[in-house]
Each structure stands twice: as C-alpha cells, then as structure tokens.
Amino acid sequence: MKKSKTFLRATLVMTLVCGGCGPAPEGTEGDTLSSTSGRAVTFEEFRGTVHQDSRGRYIYDGDMVAHDLTELRQAWERMYPQTGALTVNQYNAALDAIWRNGEQLNLTYCVSNAFGGNKQAVVNAMSTAGAAWGAKALINFVYVPAQDANCTSANGSVFFNVSPISGGSAPATAFYPGTLRPQRTLDLDASVFNLQGWATLAGILTHELGHTLGFRHEFLQSGMCYAGTEPGGWRGVTPYDAGSIMNYPYPECGGFNSTGPSTTDHEGATQLYGSRVWVNASAPTGCGQILGGKGLDRGQTLWSCDGRFYLNHSPFGILQLAKYAPGPGGATVQTLWTSGTSGQPGYGTYMQPDGNLVIYSGLGRVIWHSGTYGNPGSGLALQNDGNLVIYSPQGQVLWTSGTWGH
Numbered sequence: 001m002k003k004s005k006t007f008l009r010a011t012l013v014m015t016l017v018c019g020g021c022g023p024a025p026e027g028t029e030g031d032t033l034s035s036t037s038g039r040a041v042t043f044e045e046f047r048g049t050v051h052q053d054s055r056g057r058y059i060y061d062g063d064m065v066a067h068d069l070t071e072l073r074q075a076w077e078r079m080y081p082q083t084g085a086l087t088v089n090q091y092n093a094a095l096d097a098i099w100r101n102g103e104q105l106n107l108t109y110c111v112s113n114a115f116g117g118n119k120q121a122v123v124n125a126m127s128t129a130g131a132a133w134g135a136k137a138l139i140n141f142v143y144v145p146a147q148d149a150n151c152t153s154a155n156g157s158v159f160f161n162v163s164p165i166s167g168g169s170a171p172a173t174a175f176y177p178g179t180l181r182p183q184r185t186l187d188l189d190a191s192v193f194n195l196q197g198w199a200t201l202a203g204i205l206t207h208e209l210g211h212t213l214g215f216r217h218e219f220l221q222s223g224m225c226y227a228g229t230e231p232g233g234w235r236g237v238t239p240y241d242a243g244s245i246m247n248y249p250y251p252e253c254g255g256f257n258s259t260g261p262s263t264t265d266h267e268g269a270t271q272l273y274g275s276r277v278w279v280n281a282s283a284p285t286g287c288g289q290i291l292g293g294k295g296l297d298r299g300q301t302l303w304s305c306d307g308r309f310y311l312n313h314s315p316f317g318i319l320q321l322a323k324y325a326p327g328p329g330g331a332t333v334q335t336l337w338t339s340g341t342s343g344q345p346g347y348g349t350y351m352q353p354d355g356n357l358v359i360y361s362g363l364g365r366v367i368w369h370s371g372t373y374g375n376p377g378s379g380l381a382l383q384n385d386g387n388l389v390i391y392s393p394q395g396q397v398l399w400t401s402g403t404w405g406h
C-alpha cells in the first residue's frame, strides 16, 4: 500500500517540481508579469519545470504530454496567455477551455491490445470512469473495440487512444481540450496495475478523463501540496471540494477521494457541459404517453399501447413517428411524421413540465419545439390511431402530428 503511494508521490514531485531537470524558474510570478515576453512565465522558465520521459516527450502540468518542443511551446502559449490576449485554451471566466463543438458527445477511444493480460481491466475501468462523468453531464465516452489492434496516437478513427507506456514518468498522463489528435493519448504506466488499497484503476482513469474534459487539479483552489508549482490560468467552477476526484488523495493535498466524481464534480461538469437529467433518467416507462418531465434520449423509443406505432429519437437526432407491421416476409415500417431536423442532430426529446415538447442539442440549445409552452401539466400521447397529440390537463388538444386514421 505504502509502496504504490510513495511511487506516485515521488513521480508527482518529480514531474511537478522537477528539481534538477532544468534551470530553476527565476523570480516569482509577480516579478515576471512585467517581463518583456508579455507572459507571466517565459518559455525557458516553463521548460525548466518540464520532465522529459523515455520517449522524449515532455510531461508538463503534472500529467500532460507534449510530443516535441513545438507542442510544448503551444502548451506554454495556452497556459500563459499574453497580457490582454484571449486564447481558446485559456482557463478563465472569459473562455473556458472545454470541448464545445459537439466532441463531448462522442469522445471515442480504443484500448490498445498491447496491454495484453491487463487489457480487460483497462476496458472495464475506462467504462466505469467514462460512465461516471457521463452520469449527470452531457458527456459521452464511447469505446470502439474495432480500433484496439491499431490503438496509437496515429489512429484518426478514434478521438483518443488508451495505450501502455513503459517507464512513464507518472502512472498516467492525459490531455486537455483543444489538443489535436496526435496529442490526444491517455497513457498508462505498468505501475497502475499494481495498485494496493489507496487507489483504483477506475479512480485514476476518472481523474485522467477529468483532465480530458478540461478540469485542473482541485488543490489549486486550496493552495495545498503542489499548487504553487502549477501554472495559473484557471477558475473554480464550483467552490473548493476536498473530495473532488481532481484532488490528490493525500493528507498534504487535503484530498481523500480516489474512487469517482464527487457531487460537486458532477455539478461542475454539468455547469460546463449541460445536464443529462432530462434524458436518460426520465425515459418513459409505460406505453402510449410521455408525461411532463420525461423524454427520449438518442436511440430511445416510445411505443403505442397496441404496439402498432412507435416514436423514436433516432441515433441521428431526428424525432420520428412510424407505423410498424410485422409480416411473414419481415416487418414493414412506414414513417408517418418526422421533426424535420435532419441537418441538426438533437441529443434528446423532452416533454417539459410547461407543456412544450422540445428537441435539444447536446449543449441544451432548442432545435425544434411544439410551441405549446405555458400549459403546465400537459402530456404527450402516442395514440392507437397513429396520431401524436399533446393534451392539456383538461383534455384540450394543444398540438398534433396530424397522422390519425391508421
């Protein structure tokens, strides 16, 4: 137990403080703010805090990777913006460095076959870690096993790869939003397969996936442990949380949680990426109706009570109503109505408590709606005659697909 912890602690000290692996930073941040480079830390100072691993890669900010000096310079430019400049990867209230163009809904990854006998453990832990972040926030980590045989940073068929690294300078390294494909690699050192007691592989991967979503170390907010050695350029999305998975679970860091996202981690992720509450957790459980507060996630289906019609939020984001008829030569499906939103894939369809039926994008933007807001207590009915109807609590028809008579 102590051994693993000591190993991790030692490597963290090495990568974060990195005594002896480069020139010491000169002066304090306050001194260098007025330096001629216009940045809080010069590139040379930054480089002096960076460790180079056995592959020649530069490990900065604890467990972030740059493959060459060009990438390292790009990382420095992002982390220490020029005074007054606005950079896409700047961590501040003006522009958070997060995935914001839909990538967060399809964060595909492979798990390298090179893990050998440890591969299944990585697959399982990645599943646990990805599902943990996606439980409350609109984030989807998607495993693509078909790419496992070619699971390297050169594989453009997945968003990132999970690969083993020998002699890694840290148990695990990850990447931040805004990085390009070659940098999007989550590397695991063999030490993560010998964890005893104090941490789990799923916990470590949850922490690393937190980085891939843009989260910095929580101890930056408390100022404990290595906070003074990490670059600036961050904001607290939620108040300091000692139990955050983004904290280090050591007494000197003030952290204790090494298993999964805390309640405030979920709150923070939801604030940045939107909430999933209105989709999966609220899918209809019966037939023929969706009451206020419930909805359909992508791929989910509501059937009419006679089983002849279904309303489906397709994987392509379109809401569609169809007539289903099984037959000796196979079932026939006749599309009766669609939301007509094929160019704008929706993430889910929600029957709001205010009576409005709404298709939302992954970031909560309204793509389509029935215009029936202002009618609290209304519900959506998929009738046995093939008609889709929104009824007020008094039974008044507020909206219909116009597909009755089947």
Ligand SMILES: [Zn+2]
Residues within 6 Å of the ligand: 062, 063, 207, 211, 217
């Ligand atoms: Zn970390």
